[in-house]
Amino acid sequence: MSKPQFLLSSVAIAVAGFFFTQGVATVATASDKVGFEPTTEQKVTTRQVALLLDKAHYLDQPLDKEMGKKVLSMYYDALDPNRTIFLQSDIDELNAKYADSYAERLKRGDLSAGIEVFERYRTRMNEYYNTAKTLLGTNVNLKTNQSIILDREKEPRFASKDEQLKYWHNQITYTLIGITLGQENDQAKDKAFLDNPELARGQDLVKGDERTPSQILLNRLNRQQQQLARLKNDEIMESVLNNAMLAYDPHSNYYAPVQANEMQIQTNLQLEGIGVSIRPDRKNPDYIRIVSLVDGGPAQKTGQVKANDLILGVAQENGQMVDTVGYTTREIVALIRGAKGTSVTIKIKQPNAPDSSARTVTIVRDVIAQEDAGVHHRVVELPYEGGIKRVGVIEIPSFYLNFKARRSGADINDYRSVSMDTEKAIKALNEQNIDGLVVDLRNNPGGSLDEVVKMLGLFIKEGPLVQIRDNRGNVQVFEDGDGGKQLYTGDMAVLINLGSASASEIFSAAIQDYGRGLVVGNTTTGKGSAQTQRDDLALGSATLTQRKFYRINGGSTQNKGVVPDVELVNIYEGIEFGEREYKNPLEWDTIKPTEYKVEGKYSKSLIDGLIASSKSRQESDPQFKYLLELNAIRALDDDKKPVDVNIDKRRAKNTMIEQKTLMAENARRQATGEKPYTDWATYQASIDALAEERSLMKEHERPKLPESEAYILETARLMFDGKKQIK
Known part of the structure; x- marks a missing residue:
């Protein structure tokens, strides 16, 4: 049996959701009871996953009858997240057959209940596709007086077939309206490219799509239906077992063999x-x-x-x-x-x-x-108080490590790790006489616990770095074990956002608790749990939550995340994202703090002063003003509220949103000395051309987007402002 490897990553989320699309429900047919006969390996894998949940999860929650009901309910919601597929009568029927015995079935390696639920879903989806195709064969009225709620996650399931059919018709019509308006937008962009060839930046970007909106939607539905038909038995097993694990917490997952390979690629580079x-x-x-x-x-x-x-x-x-x-x-x-x-x-x-x-x-x-996926470093020049400050920037996309190579005893120089790559970056930046360092952890999902501990040792002289507690209450403290070495001793700041998770949170929390540097940006994901990777299953692999990690001050980052010293504009405002939005997250709590010596001291008055000056700059900076306006525009749409199924009303709303967006874009262009766009189509054509051009470049070779670079510059300015006052 391979040694479990602790992972601190938010990448491990529901992996079977690629086929969980909005669908249908009608009268059940015999066909949905015909699934596949699981192989011996699939049955063994099911027993192994059930045993892990029953005996080894951090919650110490047995997989008993009540937990089995929760697991089955989680599976319904995973297949039918918008509650448009199963009728309430379907749920009642399946619960009567399987709710009380679902847990015991899994522990016996019996997948039959999960397979029948999935096949009911597959039958419904096929009926939905056929219903949609029939409707699209008619002259669909796009100017109805109907409305529809797009996000039905909290809504009750339909009680009748008639009620559901009405929703499907509105849903299909609404989708067709969107495609029609999108096609109008594409045609306007095509004209912009033809009238102004320089917009295309030498690329062939004219779509020239001659298909009707109905044909486009029919093609889309056919692709989805064919993908559903091609699902393999391992993938269906994955959907059953993965959602059993997700019923315990959002980061315990099962991966079928193909998906297990994907996970290895992400961590191994x-x-x-x-x-x-x-x-x-x-x-x-x-x-x-x-x-x-x-x-x-x-x-x-x-x-x-x-x-x-x-x-x-x-x-x-x-x-x-x-x-x-x-x-x-x-x-x-x-x-x-x-x-x-x-x-x-x-x-x-x-x-x-x-x-x-x-x-x-x-x-x-x-x-x-994947050389392009690792650590990258650069130097940015910041005008500051009449001079120029040379700011080192280290961009860390994840806390990666080739676990397989390390376990096999490979030479450390023959595989990549984030700590080694960061060490090289620091040495290179030290040689360039930088005045300060910004560590960019935005959208970093986490990775290896060992690697984040090694990383912190490069910046912190000595002391505890993070605490880990298991489900029995045992606490392990990870210390800086490099004998007091400190590769970088200069001024530093850490840039975080809502996409920064797990190992990123350990890093930024330790820097903050020691006062080693300023933490800037937005509150992080709040993923404060550690998983073991289990490669010892008969099929595929799993990650299982077995520990929670805590700051050296005793507080958990679970759920609450790391709150920055200074907030910047939140690009994820109003978007349901992060631990606090997941189902079944572990709770926040505290344990006893460790003994550690603070290296720096950012007083409350100092932080308050930095917050005030930064807020003033953000309110006047063209890039931050632009992002604030985009947040306000995004708030105009709320999928939980009814929207009109009428092309004229939707076109009018789209036009209003387009005008506001174009005004925001042109305001920042004028503020930065660039020529404003004449209309929406020209703006969209230019954006498409830029995106296409950037997609052909390696990530680290792409010019930095000004709205993203504004965060680096503001973080650096705050770092230098703080240095002047810190005692």
Whole structure:
């Protein structure tokens, strides 16, 4: 059995949700009771997952009858998050059959109840698709006097079929209105590109889509229905087991083999494949387009694969060619990836060429290092009090570590870790005589506990760094173990936001508690739990919450997160995101603080002064003013309130939102000396061209967006302002 590895990451969320779309409910048919017969491995895996929950989860909550009811309810909500698929009578029927026995079934390795629930869902979805197609074959009235609530998560399930049919018709009509208005917008952008070719930045961005809105929606529904039909038994098992784990907390997860491989890639920063990045084609999303090739990767070495090629099919070594038109990127990635040294054949063609011109290319898979995904550093010059301050910036996307390589005893120089990469970045910045350092942890989901402890040791001289408590109340204190070494001793600040989670919260909390630096930005996710990664299952892998971590001052970051010393504009304002929005989050609490020596001291009066001066700057800074206005515009839409199913009313509201958005954009352009956009279509065309251009660049080579860079500059200014007053 492999040694459990503690993970501190918010990446581990529900993974089976890619097919949980809005759907349907009608009278049950016999077909929804015909599922698959689980294999021995699937049954063993089910027993293993049930045992982990019953005996090893942090909550110490047995998987008993009452918990089984909660698990089953969680599964309904995962399949039907908007409560448009199952009728209340469906839930009553399934509960009568399975609620009391659901937990015991899982512990026996019996997946039959979960399979029947899923097959009922699949039957309903197919009925919904057929209903939608029938409606789209008619002349749909887009000017109704109806309204619809888009977010029905808190609404009751439909009590009758008639009530549900009315909702479906409104929902389909509302979707068709959106596509119609979107197509009008695309046509206006096409005209802008044709009238002003310079807007396209040398790219072919004219869509020229001749399909009707009904045809576009029909194609979309067909793709979704085909994807549903292609779901494999392992993926259905994943949906059942993953939601059993999510009933305990948001970060305990089960991953089927394909998804388990994805998780390893995220934490290891390497993969075994052919070295291409892909995404749906902009003009025809039935096709998946190759966006770029990795320098020196297997695909590039063939000389036969080009950027912009469309993928028509994939064949495994000695296998049949699979027609992948209509496949998702996830499905194609699963086909392309495989063991190093094996071959895969792809069928590709150039855009605007007939399928008959397609060519096949056989490529030998190899390990592809994701160099672009790691730590990056740079120097920013900040005008400050009549001079220039040289600010070092270290961008840390995650606390990554190649666990597999480390466990196998590989040499430390042969694999990547965030602490080693950060150490190199600090040394490089020290040589450039920086005046201060900003550690950018925005949208960093976390990662390895060991790595965040090593990272903190680079900045803190000595002392405790984080506390971990298990479900029996045992507390372990992680200390800085480098003998008092401190690679960086200068001024520093940490930039965080709502997307900063777990290991990011440990790092920023320790810096804040020691007074080692200023913490700036927005309150973090609030993911204060630690998971073990279990690779010892019969199929796939799991992450299981077994510990909670605490600051050295005794407070948990769970739920509450890390509150910054100085708040900046919150780009996630009004968006349901973070631990506080998840179902079944662990509670916030405190334990005994550790003994530690504060390195710096930011007094309350000092912080209050920094807050006041920063607020004044944000209110006048063009970038922050722009972001504040976008927050206000976003608040105009509330999916929990009824919206009109009428194209004229929706067009009028869209026009109002477009005008406000364009005014906000032009205000900041004028404030920064740029030429304002003449109209919405020109603005949108320019945005599309810029996005396309940036997508072809490596991440660290993309010019920084001014609204993002404003956070770096304001954080640095606060750091220097604080230095003048700190005692």
